[in-house]
Amino acid sequence: MLNFLNNFRKNDSGAVTVDWVVITAAVVGMSAISFFVIEDNANALMTSAGNAVGAENDF
Secondary structure, X not given: OHHHHHHHHXXXXXXXXXXHHHHHHHHHHHHXXXXXXXHHHHXXXXXXXXXXXXXXXXX
């Protein structure tokens, strides 16, 4: 049993896969947060631009 535990502790064949999964999850999470921040600001900018164009009455 002790040999099994020592071999299990030394085996690192799946470590790279775990690293990639964690990094990918972090990138997806940061992208989602960035999207929601940009979406709010973009909607506010579009509303302001639409109101400015609508207020011109040059047609």
